[in-house]
Amino acid sequence: MAKFPTPDLKYTSDEQEIIEKLEAKYVKNGAPTPLENADDELIKDDIRYIVNKLSWKITCNSACEMDVDKTVHELLDFLSEFSWDAVVVLILAVFAMNHGELLLLRQSTGDNPIAKFLQKLKNPPSSLGSKEDLKLYVEEPLKNLVDQMLGVAEQLVLFKEQASTQKIELNSSVRKVFCIVAYRILQSVVKCISSTMEFVKSGDKYQDFPCKIQRIIRSCRFTAFGDYFKNSKFELEYNGILWTFEKANDVAILLLNIFSAKGNLIRQFDGINKPKNVNLENFQGNTVGFFITEFNVKEEDISVLKDTYNQDKKKGFEVLWIPVVDQSIEWKDELLDDREKVARKMPWWSLTSPLSGNNPVWWYIKQDWQFQRTSMLVVLDKYAKVIHTNALPMVNYWREEAYPFSIETEAKLWKEKSPTITKIIQKIKPLPEFKQGEIICIYGSRDMNWMHEFLCFINHLDVKDVEVKTTTVYVGANRRKQKLQKFETENSIFWSEDMMFRFWRDLENVAASKMIQSRENLEDAIKNEFATILSYDYKEEGTHAGRFLFVISDYMMHEN
Structure with missing residues (x-):
């Protein structure tokens, strides 16, 4: 009791x-x-x-x-x-x-x-x-x-x-x-x-x-x-x-007790037609993902989850959008329009009104699932047992391969596929074929002056003394606020905006997934490598503010 x-x-x-x-x-x-x-x-x-x-x-x-x-x-x-x-x-x-x-x-x-x-x-x-x-x-x-x-x-x-x-x-x-x-x-x-x-x-x-x-x-x-x-x-x-x-053994009953009993009915949008009321049998016997977000949910989170949902729905996967409002914001009826605008982008079910700071479910999400304003996907199996407290990074990177989105599935994917920085880059755009004595420099920055100096240095290397051919690949910066000017030379590759976005997006998702998998191993080398790259982009001051450089040689990567 x-x-x-x-x-x-x-x-x-x-x-x-x-x-x-x-x-x-x-x-x-x-x-x-x-x-x-x-x-x-x-x-x-x-x-x-x-x-x-x-x-x-x-x-x-x-x-x-x-x-x-x-x-x-x-x-x-x-x-x-x-x-x-x-x-x-x-x-x-x-x-x-x-x-x-x-x-x-x-x-x-x-x-x-x-x-x-x-x-x-x-x-x-x-x-x-x-x-x-x-x-x-x-x-x-x-x-x-x-x-x-x-x-x-x-x-x-x-x-x-x-x-x-x-x-x-x-x-x-x-x-x-x-x-x-x-x-x-x-x-x-x-x-x-x-x-x-x-x-x-x-x-x-x-x-x-x-x-x-x-x-x-x-x-x-x-x-x-x-x-x-x-x-x-x-x-x-x-x-x-x-x-x-703790006691629920049916996901439909759990939803009834937590949401519908409070008058917070669940409705589904298909992007075109009017919403329809839910029959809780839609959830019965299915794996259910609680998509928990604020109103300013990222379009890419919706897009990727939508693709995965459409692929895995036939396997018994349902999603419920749980919109939340920060406790500092007073909920007003006028915000319902904002909720519906977001809900219409989603083909799954959603609560009719968001959870706010005076709602104990909001506190449960914050305290027990560690919601911190970043979108997350909590997954429950058909017996209403939580099998992952945030499967969204795994879904964003592995898509439908991650089904049924449990923590065990994530561990298996890491064991079999073991994403590295090199693999993330290769997934977006295969790197040039290596030749003997050749290296590839992956770099990024928001510092225009540093980028110019770096490329000038690479271009003026004395190849007779170094005997190394160098190719540079610019992958952008995760937090830049403006489009950067291209600095392309004979052996320089400047990724497109879309490719840069995918690189940082995949890097963040893989880093978050690895963090979940290696919480008890603080010295995990791969986790630290991801964290190192991401941390450069958050530096605002100092000699290395917003700059990083990684070198690939024979597909082995190390920090320079």
Whole structure:
């Protein structure tokens, strides 16, 4: 059974004393109530009896001016078999009866036979129904108290239901909050009913009522408890996601629990027609890739994944686009147009709205899958088990060869194909055939002056002394902001813009794939070689800023 941490809540000395007494006397840890499996009609009869009994006890004790806390403990003794959430619901039902009765007494009798009968029975002072300022002094303060109690009660009940559904165990700190909230609501109801009885009886003490209600609200700290439940609910939902991934054995059920249950329906675009609603059977029995991106997703990521998707869809591969919004950005409906523009470029399924920083799924993606604003592809097998936390670099480089996109498949590709810098270059454009005593220099830079000096140096080599033929290949720079002028000489090759782009793209993908495969081998030579080339392009200052030079001889590469 999953557990979750909860935010700290500092109690007053009075609250701490109440909790200690309640824990010593009552054992309520969220177990089912005796009524849970009873017949519906029996439940109705039992509830009628319980609510009437509670109402009568509060009325009698208030009429006898019994101490409020003593009355609360008597009520708890009567409700000792119920869990705290059930106690809260039942006592609010009692308050609703009392509050409704007060409103009927305030009505003009008119055609309402119930109000007419109740006023005859209670015979309230005439001032109770005649003074308009009763609305200000009585009804508005009561509404404020009702809103406060209902707000925290609703959060408590929903919290308990969600924990029960997800089979999450409530720890001791949560149970303490449950019992003190139940106690405070009981206390508030008893105090409020006692106060209303006073001015219903006399009709001239209602001016003190707002102050009494404010004291109740202030002492009960409903706002603090409400904030606690909001924060705890987020933790609960986050741990519920952990539990779902741990226990799910069907990818369709997992999607239903995490996304559709939250109203975030999944739709598919084909680039032309209107989106269509998803049937979760589309995912059942398939390998599913979660394509997680921000709105500014790279066109090449979509293009490559689209080709792979079209090739492997018939093998049982589905994709779901999960758009995310940075937590610093406030989600607005106007951004829906941006989402749909991106979604229409994709032939697979997508969420109808993006995940943002206040969504526990967003936090799961960030914390557990290490999403850092760069597009990623998390792959799940048909049993909803994650088989790769980011297969996108592997897909971008090996395409459909990488199916089913598991970490084991990636390891196999590295073992059989072992990409190197030379192989990446050869894949884009075969290098000139080597002759004895010949070398090829692969270089790149954003520094125009350095490029010119380097080529001049190569062209003025004394071949009689060196006895080496040198060919240079310029592969551009990954981060340059402008198109560079060509420096071509007799033995110089200047790649096209497309070829340069592919080189850096493949280099980044292979480097990322290798990083995943060799996380525990920090001295991996190939990984370090990739990192070295990529790091040159990120240097902004210094002697070697933005420059690199690699030499190939007999297809063996080493850094110069």
